[in-house]
Amino acid sequence: MSSTPTTPEDMLIIHGGTPLQGEVTVRGAKNLVSKAMVAALLGTSPSVLRGVPEIRDVEVVTGLLRVHGVDVDLEGDTLYMDPTSVESAGVEEINVHAGTSRIPILLCGPLLHRLGRAFIPDLGGCNIGGRPIDFHLDALRKFGAVVEKAPDGTHLSAPDGLHGIRYELEYPSVGATEQVLLAAVMAEGTTELRNAAIEPEIIDLICVLQKMGAIIKVHTNRVIEIVGVSELKGYRHRALPDRIEAASWASAALATEGSVFVRGAHQADMMTFLNVFRSIGGAYDVDDDPVEGGIRFWHRGGPLKPVALETNVHPGLMTDWQQPIVVALTQADGLSIMHETVYENRLGYTSELRQMGANIELYSECLGGAPCRWGRRNFLHSAVIAGPSKLHAADLQIPDLRAGFSHLIAALAAEGTSRVYGVDRYITRGYENFESKLQALGAKIERPVAQESHATTHAEP
Numbered sequence: 015m016s017s018t019p020t021t022p023e024d025m026l027i028i029h030g031g032t033p034l035q036g037e038v039t040v041r042g043a044k045n046l047v048s049k050a051m052v053a054a055l056l057g058t059s060p061s062v063l064r065g066v067p068e069i070r071d072v073e074v075v076t077g078l079l080r081v082h083g084v085d086v087d088l089e090g091d092t093l094y095m096d097p098t099s100v101e102s103a104g105v106e107e108i109n110v111h112a113g114t115s116r117i118p119i120l121l122c123g124p125l126l127h128r129l130g131r132a133f134i135p136d137l138g139g140c141n142i143g144g145r146p147i148d149f150h151l152d153a154l155r156k157f158g159a160v161v162e163k164a165p166d167g168t169h170l171s172a173p174d175g176l177h178g179i180r181y182e183l184e185y186p187s188v189g190a191t192e193q194v195l196l197a198a199v200m201a202e203g204t205t206e207l208r209n210a211a212i213e214p215e216i217i218d219l220i221c222v223l224q225k226m227g228a229i230i231k232v233h234t235n236r237v238i239e240i241v242g243v244s245e246l247k248g249y250r251h252r253a254l255p256d257r258i259e260a261a262s263w264a265s266a267a268l269a270t271e272g273s274v275f276v277r278g279a280h281q282a283d284m285m286t287f288l289n290v291f292r293s294i295g296g297a298y299d300v301d302d303d304p305v306e307g308g309i310r311f312w313h314r315g316g317p318l319k320p321v322a323l324e325t326n327v328h329p330g331l332m333t334d335w336q337q338p339i340v341v342a343l344t345q346a347d348g349l350s351i352m353h354e355t356v357y358e359n360r361l362g363y364t365s366e367l368r369q370m371g372a373n374i375e376l377y378s379e380c381l382g383g384a385p386c387r388w389g390r391r392n393f394l395h396s397a398v399i400a401g402p403s404k405l406h407a408a409d410l411q412i413p414d415l416r417a418g419f420s421h422l423i424a425a426l427a428a429e430g431t432s433r434v435y436g437v438d439r440y441i442t443r444g445y446e447n448f449e450s451k452l453q454a455l456g457a458k459i460e461r462p463v464a465q466e467s468h469a470t471t472h473a474e475p
């Protein structure tokens with residue numbers, strides 16, 4: 015087991031070897047919901063967001079909005095946000111609510127518009143890579159923000175307001191594109207963003223902003239043009255479904271040789287995943303009823319097929335789909351390749367899979383169709399997976415959210431009883447009610463019997 019410790023209670027016991035069968039529902043995408051909540055800050059009237067999942071990231075943003083004076087109320091999966099009395103928050107309060115979340119970066123544009131100042135706690139890297147914010151700060155400076163680094167974090171102000179810019183991203187970063195959108199919608203003049211990210215969650219955020227009164231044109235070739243307006247109103251919006259969660263359940267069905275109907279899964283946002291799923295040996299059936307619809311995923315029977323894949327920005331294979339797919343590929347008959355091109359360090363979790371019997375080697379070379387940014391920099395960002403491997407139970411330490419879910423899948427597919435540590439710290443950030451969903455699918459899971467606390471305090475990675 016790797017060394018990142020959690021409390022003994024933060025653990026799930028999984029008796030593996032049972033195919034997952036049944037139905038789960040996915041609600042709004044974590045990576046849209048949190049941004050749409052931030053967008054509500056820009057309105058002069060309340061916003062209503064539907065399809066909000068019960069995940070910790072939503073609690074984090076709720077806390078951040080509340081300390082900035084936004085009235086936030088959750089009823090069922092509908093979130094009501096009233097930003098009419100936005101106010102400054104203290105560094106301490108922001109730190110308490112932000113934890114290790116990266117969301118405070120995205121509050122900058124809206125807070126600079128509403129209050130003329132903003133604060134970003136020090137974020138640092140994480141287990142998947144350095145996670146720099148240079149694109150964000152560079153763009154904000156060009157908009158006219160004054161950025162001051164202090165011992166407690168980064169303070170921003172906009173003494174002369176924000177003004178539209180012509181800006182080209184070095185890489186189509188999702189967060190930096192959102193940063194530019196949230197700053198540009200109320201900046202004076204027009205903004206042209208080149209090499210923008212165009213993930214479905216970005217397009218859905220653009221829909222939210224458009225409902226608020228923003229003028230945003232998405233051109234071909236990753237160019238987005240935003241005409242600044244002086245006022246935005248609140249919105250009513252249903253979040254697009256979580257395609258990462260949907261692909262996670264699909265991969266779990268494949269790895270355990272089961273069959274799972276993912277209610278809410280949306281075909282158009284998952285086209286690339288569906289092609290990969292089928293090429294590995296999975297089958298799916300799309301029901302596109304707008305209310306009851308979803309996608310049923312199952313194992314076609316017989317051996318899975320090896321494939322060579324690389325992650326990329328949309329419409330490529332999502333980096334967040336990589337980990338569950340790799341678990342399924344441990345069962346493919348032959349050599350598969352996974353070239354991770356988005357983050358430099360997103361294959362570390364494979365050491366736990368090796369411990370379970372998977373045959374996976376990491377390489378610093380680009381083993382994909384085209385060289386990527388990490389090839390010459392010695393990052394172990396390509397994996398060769400030799401299958402099929404019989405997975406056996408192990409004690410696993412979750413390193414991050416997506417890798418964590420893939421560890422759960424591996425434990426579900428393995429023979430024997432695994433203990434997975436870190437589920438409360440990581441999985442609950444982005445997978446709502448995952449334990450009851452697993453139980454509904456027939457997974458044999460249990461929590462450890464409560465014992466005297468040996469809990470110690472640990473820093474977040």
Ligand code: EPU
Pocket residue numbers: 044045116143144145146147148149150151185186187188189190211333334356357358415416444
């Ligand atoms: N990058 C920079 N400088 C920047 C910003 C990004 O070099 O200022 C680099 C990153 O280091 C990375 C690449 O650009 O190598 C892409 O990062 P991006 O900014 O696109 O990622 P993000 O906005 O921080 C979001 C999701 C991630 C998802 C990525 C890629 C949220 C909250 N997070 O992160 O989701 O993997 O886009 O699609 O939307 C997750 O849900 O578990 C998760 C990590």
